[in-house]
Amino acid sequence: MASLLRMSIRASVGALERSFVSSAATGILPGLQKDSGTLKPCRHGLQEDTPSWSVRCQATARYSKHAVGQALGQPVVQQDLKRARQRELESDSDSDSDSDTETRRKPQRKVKGNSEFWRRKMRTFHGLIDLNRDGVVSFDDFLILAERFVNLGHLNPRQQEEFQEALKVVWEDQWGLAHPYNMVTTEQYLENMHHVVNDRSLRSKAHEFLPHLFQAVDKDKKGYITVQEFIIFFECLGLGEQDAIESFKIVDINGDGVVSAEEFVKLGREYFLVEDEAHPSKVFWGPLISP
Incomplete structure (x- = not known):
């Protein structure tokens, strides 16, 4: 009896974990229904209409650390800062390039008195x-x-x-x-x-x-x-x-x-x-x- 209870608990926990990961990958928290109707509420959270586990695996594999952070309301600060810095460097590079171009295009004043x-x-x-x-x-x-x-x-x-x-x-x-x-x-x-x-x-x-x-x-x-x-x-x-x-x-x-x-x-x-x-x-x- 105790063995059956433990197996039931493990199954419930596993289902809950899988539903949470799936819901995070789609940006929907447990207990909510997706507008398209592909997901529906159940006792363990969300369950896909299509019972194929491979679909859930693919969705989980495509899921990124950044998306999990957004779904949980926790920004991935390090990656955000890295991307922001990269954009800043690219912007500075463009500005420098524009400035160099303007300098090259500006006509040089002719020096008088050399003849x-x-x-x-x-x-x-x-x-x-x-x-x-x-x-x-x-x-x-x-x-x-x-x-x-x-x-x-x-x-x-x-x-x-x-x-x-x-x-x-x-x-x-x-x-x-x-x-x-x-x-x-x-x-x-x-x-x-x-x-x-x-x-x-x-x-x-x-x-x-x-x-x-x-x-x-x-x-x-x-x-x-x-x-x-x-x-x-x-x-x-x-x-x-x-x-x-x-x-x-x-x-x-x-x-x-x-x-x-x-x-x-x-x-x-x-x-x-x-x-x-x-x-x-x-x-x-x-x-x-x-x-």
Whole structure:
């Protein structure tokens, strides 16, 4: 009798275990009926309409640890974290790939001042503003330049002061302290101007003295200068009359016989920025030195 009781208990426990595993595999807890009608309640939980044990074995074999955890309301934290980390790494990889692609597609800004023609223009200007002809440029040369234009008598006291201050600012921004022993050689000037033309903030204010030069030679304050006044401009730079006439023919782009203040400043500035050998600004500061 006791033996039969023990066998009955084992059978009941086994049936209960099998029904629990089967129910976990399908996401249905014991005592509930699946909507499709393939499972129905019984005394031991759930029983399939199809009594084939192989079907239950297949369902159990397909069942994963992750699904059991979900059926019991217990998340499989380790696997979830592993999958989340994998997705994060894949996302980072995609982002890095997109960033690299954008970097490759972004156009590189062209560096100015690398042509021999541009260097030739800078050497020309360095020699031009070396007014005392000692082979280097110092603030003394700037003072001589200011004195020549002021002595034309076309600037009032306030304009004279503004002109001298503008030259001082240009010197200090580019070469530092304004004193006679701060001297700039040709190669130093080339290196400095290469930095200036490639720096937006310096490039925008490097030649702020140009409007003052125009005011100094615009004798009648008309807002434009004639070839005669352009000759005066060249004389202050130590250049000859014929050079001025030849340059004026080129910088007077529209051929109306005058150069406005806007054209004067624009061409004077473009001399330092443009590397096109056919551009009219190339003769703004007189003939170029020999290559």
